[in-house]
């Protein structure tokens with residue numbers, strides 16, 4: 001069997017904001033990979049995740065590239081791995097058979113050759129949800145939202161919670177988990193449409209468009225007259241500084257990501273460290289993979305909330321491998337509401 005695989009690659013390392021011209025669509029022949037002794041599984045990709053952290057993998061150098069295996073540097077011209085959902089086309093392993101639906105480490109392309117040891121799990125057909133949920137809300141976005149909020153922020157009912165990039169994949173879930181716990185929740189986002197979405201569709205108590213604010217510290221003071229207890233940070237930079245200035249004593253800041261700093265290192269946050277000391281604020285970074293021990297708990301609660309209509313998950317799905325570069329670039333321009341996914345092929 002001969003299979004041609006169309007995939008997305010970077011032409012060279014990207015050290016600033018990504019542009020269409022940084023990417024190319026390449027074609028490779030996969031026929032030589034179908035050797036029975038290879039222990040490989042060939043997947044037809046169906047849905048692939050589009051995530052901000054990939055930009056750090058595309059840089060010529062970033063400290064993140066040596067942190068965990070998922071964050072290693074991407075080589076120009078080569079396939080780019082990503083979380084996704086697909087169907088087994090060929091299997092040389094006894095635990096997978098042709099036709100199985102799987103979720104795992106796939107690629108920004110039409111097919112993935114999954115080597116032994118790489119993340120690959122069969123999907124539970126009894127979970128009657130759209131396949132895309134396995135990329136977003138049941139994948140690393142959902143796990144980061146749940147684990148980052150409950151395990152790192154240690155929230156209590158009634159506490160005041162601030163979420164940045166609140167209309168995004170992780171942010172809109174964090175705000176809803178916080179509301180379900182009984183917190184007061186405010187989100188920041190980059191347009192009026194997103195502000196309306198947060199207040200009207202996913203039930204945030206309040207939201208503001210950070211692009212329209214001249215002074216972020218005052219904006220947060222206006223929204224949190226009694227201060228912030230928990231800040232779930234997706235953006236870093238000036239917003240982190242403003243949030244720290246508005247934190248209450250013993251406040252907790254979970255650093256999920258710092259997207260405003262990924263493409264512009266000059267925006268790096270410099271919070272007032274005296275605030276951290278005198279208000280005894282705890283700031284902790286985390287990676288979604290840290291929460292695998294609570295995955296079962298996360299999944300059962302999230303499934304229950306979705307089934308009961310208490311949690312909404314919003315997705316923004318583009319079509320075709322060719323749309324991957326613009327879908328990715330759009331994350332840095334605020335184009336998406338909810339989880340950004342590319343549908344590579346029909347089921």
Ligand SMILES: NC(=O)c1ccc[n+]([C@@H]2O[C@H](COP(=O)([O-])OP(=O)(O)OC[C@H]3O[C@@H](n4cnc5c(N)ncnc54)[C@H](OP(=O)(O)O)[C@@H]3O)[C@@H](O)[C@H]2O)c1
Nearest residue numbers: 052165168169170189190234256257258259260287288334
């Ligand atoms: N720790 C982990 O394990 C983990 C896992 C996944 C993601 N993350 C991180 O979590 C954050 C959110 O990721 P996501 O997948 O949920 O993405 P997302 O929020 O769905 O998409 C990115 C959003 O960030 C906002 N944004 C872009 N540039 C910005 C800037 N300069 N300043 C402020 N906001 C900006 C945009 O919304 P606006 O219109 O509101 O600007 C955009 O829609 C990222 O920092 C990501 O790296 C961490």
